[in-house]
Amino acid sequence: MPKSVNLEVDDQLYAQLQQRAAAEGTTVEHLIAEAARDAARDPRLEDATYRAAP
Template sequence: MSKSVTIRVSEELHAQLQERAAAEDTTVTALITEAARDALRDPRLESATEVFRAFVADNAGAFDAAFPEDSPARLDASGQAAA
């Protein structure tokens, strides 16, 4: 179930939100809801993503050696083992 929240914004900001919503084929409510979710997102997740990507890049050879059948060179476009 959702709750209503009333906020006050300037007419200019409201117009900008309406323009952006129209351009993205969405609603002002959806834009504001996503902005609220972003505001609550744990900032540590951003750095964790970068650390994980660096780890994978640094250790790609070891992963390929340990799991040769799953190495990217042996997978088809769908991620399945190539025939």
């Protein structure tokens, strides 16, 4: 089941994401989800130790 994530970004970054999404015919949400999937598959993370945020 999909999970919701709230993310705050500054106005400049959001504007850039909107421009890219429009150019690619997609949504900001899709761009962010795609970036998250790419980050999760990053092979550099295979041996990473995960710690809970303070």
